Amino acid sequence: MNERRKPYPFDRLEPKWQQLWEERRAFHASNPDDENFDSTKPKYYVLDMYPYPSGAGLHVGHPEGYTATDIIARYKRLRGFNVLHPMGWDAFGLPAEQYAIKTGQHPEITTTRNIAKFKAQLQRIGFSYDWEREVSTTDPRYFKWTQWIFLQIYHSWFNSGTQRAEPISTYRGEDPDSVRLAYVAEVPVNWCPGLGTVLANEEVIDGKSEVGRFPVVRRPMRQWMLRITAYAERLIDELDGLDWPTGILLLQRNWIGRSVGAEIEFKIEGRQESLRVFTTRPDTLYGATYMVLAPEHPMVDQLTAPEQRAAVRHYRAQISSKSDLERTDLAKDKSGVSLGAFAINPVNQERIPIWIADYVLMGYGTGAIMAVPGHDERDFEFAQKFGLEIRTVVAPQSDAAASEQGSARDSHAGFGDSPKPSSRGASVHRRPTEGEAPSAARESRALPGEDVPPVFTGEGCAMNSPLIDGLPTAQAKEKMIAWLEEQGIGRGDVRYKLRDWLFSRQRYWGEPFPIVWENGKHRSLGEEELPLVPPPLDDFKPSGTGEPPLAKAKDWVHYSDQATRETNTMPQWAGSCWYYLRFCDPGNDNRFVGEAAEKYWMGGAQPGGIDLYIGGTEHAVLHLLYARFWQKVLFDLGHVSKPEPFQKLVNQGIILGEDNQKMSKSRGNVVSPDLVIDEYGADAFRCYEMFMGPLEQMKPWSMKGVEGVSRFLARAWRLIMEENQAGDWILSETVQDAPLEKAQEKIVHATIKKVTADIEALSFNTAISQMMVFVNAFTSAEVRPVRALRTLLVLLNPFAPHLTSEIWETLGQKFSGAPGDITAQPWPEHDEKFLIESEVEIILQVNGKVRDRMMADLNATKEELEAAALANGRVREFIGSQTVRKTVVIPQKLVNIVTG
RNA sequence: GCCGAUGUGGCGAAAUGGCAGACGCAACGGACUUAAAAUCCGUUGGGCUUAACGGCCCGUGCCGGUUCGAGUCCGGCCAUCGGCACCA
Secondary structure (H helix, E strand, C coil): CCCCCCCCCHHHHHHHHHHHHHHHCCCCCCCCCCCCCCCCCCEEEEEECCCCCCCCCCCCCHHHHHHHHHHHHHHHHHCCCEEECCCEECCCCHHHHHHHHHHCCCHHHHHHHHHHHHHHHHHHCCCCCCHHHCEECCCHHHHHHHHHHHHHHHCEEEECCCCEEEEHHHCCCCCHHHCECEEEEEEEEEEECCCCEEECHHHEECCEECCCCCECEEEEEEEEEECHHHHHHHHHHHHHHCECCHHHHHHHHHHHCEEEEEEEEEEECCCCCEEEEEECCHHHHHHCCEEEECCCCCCHHHHCCHHHHHHHHHHHHHHHHCCHHHHHHHHHCCCCEEEEEEEECCCCCCEEEEEECCCCCCCCCCCEEEECCCCCHHHHHHHHHHCCCCCCCEECCCHHHHHHHCCHHHHCCCCCCCCCHHHHHHHHHCCCCCCCCCCHHHHHHHCCCCCCCCCCCCCCEECCCCCCCCCEHHHHHHHHHHHHHHHCCEEEEEEECCCCEECCECCCCCCECCEEEECCEEEECCHHHCCCCCCCCCCCCCCCCCCCHHHHCHHHHECCCCEEECCCECCCHHHHCCHHHHCCCCCCCCCCCCHHHHHHHCCCCCCEEECEEEECHHHCCHHHHHHHHHHHHHHHCCCCCCCEEECEEEECCCEECCCCCECCCCCCCCCCHHHHHHHHCHHHHHHHHHHCCCCCCCEECCHHHHHHHHHHHHHHHHHHEEECCCCCEEECCCEECCCCCHHHHHHHHHHHHHHHHHHHCCCHHHHHHHHHHHHHHHHCCCCEEHHHHHHHHHHHCCCCHHHHHHHHHHHHHHCCCCCCCHHHCCCCCCCHHHCCCCEEEEEEEECCEEEEEEEEECCCCHHHHHHHHHHCHHHHHHHCCCCEEEEEEECCCEEEEEEC
């Protein structure tokens, strides 16, 4: 008796249709080489970010994006496109390996099991994936080509002249290994003793490993790197042609971090060597009153004066023992030590002291800066602390600019002068009262001596700088760079925050590098030796020394008497850098993707090949940057036809638990799709996922909400089906081959129009509410014309494919006129003529407030409307004795009477 | 600190500068039922007023501006969330 009666028999019909679709290969996409390929149809490639198949299975957050893409895929098929809509598995990765270490079970077994679970869960939702194109990154037939692409990168260099990757054979220099796009370097890495592997920066959170929360230390190790920095400029510039959310574009631009400035050479007093610095503000060179090197800078030892040696050694030791966590945590407090040496400011020949400080990073620019405390917050803070000279060389606003803007300044209070003299003055004399947060930064800046000039980091006008006095910042920069170039001591320069990609991991469960070492040098395997499969191991545990697990497989490592194999493996990102290409032609064993298939599916007029890519923001920079990088290398080498992979990108928002908190096991608020489908069916699940709110928005789950959507689907079902005495669902007598009433015709066409536009705009929630309006309107009808119902079914089909397929089939048994499966129907077109009424309602306002409304002829003139409005009783009442100053008439909409 | 997104009923949310709250949830009332569930019909932003029909006022985070008219555009704040965080 507790078994809740199903509002409609989804538990019977959903498995039925899923099986039928599979038998009929209903969603199989043909490739250009296939015999039944229809070349007259346009293509549409809609892609999900494929999942890592974890042991926990799906939660309701995963299918949100998948449902959106599935609706688009089904919609585009109905609109006559060849649709590529694939799914696969990003199956290499740490959890399977950690599990293997714990249990001794090979990661492949865990992975296979998890994939089976994920796949079953996805299939229950009724997604129209072409499962014949399923790929897994762990399949040798797949990673053969991941390794092959690595070799293409390895065998290439970036020609800065042509701004393209080229085969290494075109390189004319002496040492090809110094320019390869894949290279080996001894670099400080994030070494995690707890996991026994190095980690990428993004896998380290607050100095601890993202997986397992083990401490991470910095340690130099020999690693494989990919020269992504060579593409920094193109990775920024070529974002311009993409249809991506502006937030993500910004995130990528900031991550790549382009800075335009100059490199400047400083002579060192009493020495041959000189120091080079990078600055974005060459116009402040006169204000450079000291210089700072990163503690790790290679010239520190030779520059240190004897009396400072002990202090410098102590400081450097202190810095290197700090974890990343401590280093960022202590970031607020500046520290540093003088080297006791001096540089010469090239613009005025002044002696300026050289310091080391950990606020200067070795990894950016030249690892050395010219410090301009008058115009840089950090330098200012440092100078304050150590009593270094602060010199003002930029005035907040030039005289010319000030007079030019003249009185306009008054209306923009505070424009352009950030120090805000009045509020500063007040804060110095006023003590913060209890409980009021003292604005520390501002006050400390002003307190030690009123005569200290404030730091001004904005643009303005050069002063105290003979060479460029009076010039606005932009011109001052230009002139200074020209002067530096003339003197041969500097040049204009562009720098990027982006670092080269640390591409090796000390793990078992990843792609082995197709590389062997001989006499201390690396060389590649031949293509015929691929795939290079990892050796079988019983013990996946890392050695703890930094030696990868693969090193334990002595036989495997032994390549020849002279050569041994590389034992590092590739990071998880490798497989996901090109999976979208493999989907075009997943069975190809002769090429990573067939040329015709790649050209077709990744083709089109736009720079990016994939028409729609939906996934979470967590991949805003990493995956999306790495994949773009690989695509560009492959494009340059002539292997693919587009410079960009993803033309249009959409991020779905996170789904929160019912408690409005992020779903997590520990909170116990995780909702599994299986439970929802058991209770309400896959169609209700899909529709609710879309009805919750805008796709991109974060929103909480609600079981009550699912119930509401389920009720809607049941009402749609009962519009057409009814239960007979025996308890069987049969076609309702109210469904007839009858003409539509005018009001019905209107709602049908309004629904076609809105649902179509909303799907195109990915505004699925409002598309569903329009279909609810349709169903509500027809529920009360005694006769339900079959033509209207069939239109609804096609519109609803992408959202609720099972239910609509079933009803469509049932209708076909009684009514002719629409033969075949619902998936073979054309998408309906709306006709505007059914939406236009001969009369429209006009809003009547007096002084902007609605006072009445009236019906008026569609073609009524402004004058007629105005006259009718002025004659209206309510309007007259509100005008009263006031005089009418003005009337605003918007035909077909409103009349507004303004009184004086 | 910097950058970005968001802020509308009890809740999820709608609204090309033109009737704020479509659609759904919850709640309340009614029909059906011996009863309940399910289903169907109705009410539902707040305040004031009316015997009633109805009417009036207020209301989209806060303050100001543009406009005949602002949830929507502009300026300034506040709050929440997300990203970056010494990048010279």
